[in-house]
Amino acid sequence: MTIKRYAVIMNPYGGNGRASAVWEQVAPLFANSGVETVVYATENQGHGRVLAQTLDPLTHDAICIVGGDGTVHEVANGLLAREDQARFDLGFIPAGTGNTLHDHLGLRDAEQAAKTILRGMTRAIDVVRLTTQGEPVYCVNIVGWGAISDIASLAERFRPLGKLRYSAATLCQICRPRLRKAKLTLDGMMSQDEFLLVIACNTKKTGTGMMIAPRAEIDDGKIDVVVLRRASRWQMSQLFRAIFDGSHLSLPFVEYHQVRSFGIDSETCDTLNLDGELTGTTPFSAEVLPRVLNVFA
Known part of the structure; x- marks a missing residue:
């Protein structure tokens, strides 16, 4: 059995600083399911984009985002800007002030969201590509x-x-x-x-x-x-x-x-x-x- 390895991109400043506590709450669910997780805490604005743009697809099977709408935005932009066009399945664990995409997908609490990721079922969603200042x-x-x-x-x-x-x-x-x-x-x-x-x-x-x-x-x-x-x-x-x-x-x-x-x-x-x-x-x-x-x- 191949062990899955997920990158966890976490915004420790999201949701007035509660993202770390949210991840600690759900991390055991991943460990108990045999999924390895590597946590990458964002250090500044735009860091989530850099991480998603440079993650090695040979060593990471998916990306879990612990944060709100801003962190999702950064990761999506990094992923879609990759030169190698590598794609990762994305999981969302709500931990921001605004959790809009999470709400639309019915992911209204962290434990439920983690279980959804571990279930492994995916769907494809639309994205808007906007051109501003070239x-x-x-x-x-x-x-x-x-x-x-x-x-x-x-x-x-x-x-x-x-x-x-x-x-x-x-x-x-x-x-x-x-x-x-x-x-x-x-x-x-x-x-x-x-x-x-x-x-x-x-x-x-x-x-x-x-x-x-x-x-x-x-x-x-x-x-x-x-x-x-x-x-x-x-x-x-x-x-x-x-x-x-x-x-x-x-x-x-x-x-x-x-x-x-x-x-x-x-x-x-x-x-x-x-x-x-x-x-x-x-x-x-x-x-x-x-x-x-x-x-x-």
């Missing part, structure tokens, strides 16, 4: 612009609030909405207007339980795009109240599209929210890469 970035969760980026920036300042920080930042954004002029392209069709926000979702939820894209599936070859052009503070508060159960799609000022490609060219060079990370700028173009990552699920 460089590719891969997203597994969201691409956000406008108020979505503003909320993420403010949420960083509210980090001591933990999971409540996204809701608090959203409420602040409602009080000071900002319109931006831009060209939005969806599957080749361009419209020019003023927008409050555009968010493209691969998963149903983002933030902490906000069901922004209730029709989204991570293996349908499409990305679900929610667009908000002009809206009053009252309408934005309606949106916020409805967004946790997906009923905001019934609001007449909310647009919902399912596309294979999209892009934004704004009057100003605006920072993007890519899987919760504030990186990249407009203008950008993006396309869905169907089923390019295998994940334990």
Whole structure:
């Protein structure tokens, strides 16, 4: 019997520093199943990408990610940027403030997630390849612009609030909405207007339980795009109240599209929210890469 050897990429700073404790909780499950694990703790931002890009496929059979959305984003980008095009099955153990992909896959606690990995069954998921400033970035969760980026920036300042920080930042954004002029392209069709926000979702939820894209599936070859052009503070508060159960799609000022490609060219060079990370700028173009990552699920 060949012994499996899994690389464990852990963000010790994720989830307000609880990732190490989460791994200690589930590590015995791997040991008792005869799986060897080698833990690689990330040391700084971007280290997860470097690790995934350089792991030896001859000595590692899969990658387990202990962290949140940011760590998943880094590992996915490292894996898809490999020159040798080696691919590893990916396992997700939730240990971050935001665990959006985990939630979509039904992996809501660490022990359940570990057992899912050890069961060994995988499924293929879509990824969005976005080109910004001439460089590719891969997203597994969201691409956000406008108020979505503003909320993420403010949420960083509210980090001591933990999971409540996204809701608090959203409420602040409602009080000071900002319109931006831009060209939005969806599957080749361009419209020019003023927008409050555009968010493209691969998963149903983002933030902490906000069901922004209730029709989204991570293996349908499409990305679900929610667009908000002009809206009053009252309408934005309606949106916020409805967004946790997906009923905001019934609001007449909310647009919902399912596309294979999209892009934004704004009057100003605006920072993007890519899987919760504030990186990249407009203008950008993006396309869905169907089923390019295998994940334990």
